[in-house]
Amino acid sequence: MIAILTRDADVARVRRALAERGLWVESVQHPASGGGVLLTTSGYSTAVPADEIAAIPGVEAVYQTKSPHPRVDAQPRPLRLGEIAVGPGERPILISGPCSVESPEQIREIARRLALHEVAYLRGGAYKPRTSPYSFQGHGDKALGWLREAADEFGMRVVTEALGEDQVAEVAEVADMIQIGSRNMQNFSLLKAVGRAEKPVLLKRAMSATVEEWLLAGEYLLSNGAAGVVFCERGIRGFDPSTRNLLDLGAVALLATVHGLPVIVDPSHATGRRELVVPLGRAAVAAGAAGLMIETHHEPGEALSDGAQAVPPEIVAELAAELRGGARR
Numbered sequence: 001m002i003a004i005l006t007r008d009a010d011v012a013r014v015r016r017a018l019a020e021r022g023l024w025v026e027s028v029q030h031p032a033s034g035g036g037v038l039l040t041t042s043g044y045s046t047a048v049p050a051d052e053i054a055a056i057p058g059v060e061a062v063y064q065t066k067s068p069h070p071r072v073d074a075q076p077r078p079l080r081l082g083e084i085a086v087g088p089g090e091r092p093i094l095i096s097g098p099c100s101v102e103s104p105e106q107i108r109e110i111a112r113r114l115a116l117h118e119v120a121y122l123r124g125g126a127y128k129p130r131t132s133p134y135s136f137q138g139h140g141d142k143a144l145g146w147l148r149e150a151a152d153e154f155g156m157r158v159v160t161e162a163l164g165e166d167q168v169a170e171v172a173e174v175a176d177m178i179q180i181g182s183r184n185m186q187n188f189s190l191l192k193a194v195g196r197a198e199k200p201v202l203l204k205r206a207m208s209a210t211v212e213e214w215l216l217a218g219e220y221l222l223s224n225g226a227a228g229v230v231f232c233e234r235g236i237r238g239f240d241p242s243t244r245n246l247l248d249l250g251a252v253a254l255l256a257t258v259h260g261l262p263v264i265v266d267p268s269h270a271t272g273r274r275e276l277v278v279p280l281g282r283a284a285v286a287a288g289a290a291g292l293m294i295e296t297h298h299e300p301g302e303a304l305s306d307g308a309q310a311v312p313p314e315i316v317a318e319l320a321a322e323l324r325g326g327a328r329r
């Protein structure tokens with residue numbers, strides 16, 4: 001059982017009231033987003049009807065569920081990231097930037113052009129998960145600084161990936177949202193460490209993860225303190241090499257419609273082909289995506305990673321204009 005308390009609740013009194021009813025409080029979470037305290041009771045507690053718990057002064061809402069991911073279920077809808085609301089029914093958010101942060105000039109130029117088009121978050125990898133150890137691995141901590149500077153200059157937020165536990169602190173320092181890459185979706189030690197940073201997290205779906213596994217990865221983050229989880233569908237492994245991956249829009253519609261969760265789509269990694277980014281971006285929003293993450297480059301042919309799927313920043317403008325016009329869901 002999870003009880004969400006009112007902002008002004010006397011936590012100690014609520015705990016006593018629960019204990020009197022045989023409910024053992026297992027964890028007390030103070031959401032970084034500033035909402036009410038979250039109390040979770042142990043599965044061995046006495047069964048008490050939800051309305052009796054809801055009547056305790058200071059309790060705002062009660063969730064009694066057999067769901068394996070109660071915190072994901074209880075995540076506020078919509079999710080608020082500062083002044084931005086993310087979730088079904090909200091205006092889709094745009095996240096864009098290069099695959100890798102290559103130089104201060106490259107990220108500045110891309111940021112400058114994206115900032116004209118309502119892109120809320122500047123993305124770019126400082127640490128890159130590459131299939132081959134001989135491929136460009138990213139410029140590391142230097143790139144984090146370049147990314148932050150470019151975002152600050154043009155009034156954008158930053159989302160970037162923490163590839164390993166040893167990078168969580170420095171990524172958390174510069175990022176407004178920490179990205180968990182596909183290949184790390186079930187790296188449970190990393191999920192715990194990123195959760196403890198108490199930041200919002202962009203959780204990319206692993207290329208062979210079931211929806212349940214994806215939701216449970218979100219549960220790891222939230223149960224360790226993450227300020228919120230935005231799910232990101234980026235294509236699962238298909239059999240056909242014509243596209244890099246297979247965009248699972250069914251899962252997007254499921255998360256948005258059945259679970260009411262904020263799920264965004266990355267049509268760049270989903271297809272691996274720049275000419276498919278816009279059509280699948282549109283399809284994603286039509287299926288219920290709460291936003292898009294699109295890889296852009298000012299010189300797509302020169303990109304140090306994922307050049308084949310990079311589009312010029314102005315392509316994002318086209319999509320932004322359509323979304324402003326009210327893409328239907």
Ligand code: PEP
Binds near residue numbers: 204
């Ligand atoms: C990325 O978004 O930079 C990335 C590496 O994507 P994925 O983890 O989905 O492959």
Ligand code: MN
Binds near residue numbers: 100295306
């Ligand atoms: Mn990439």
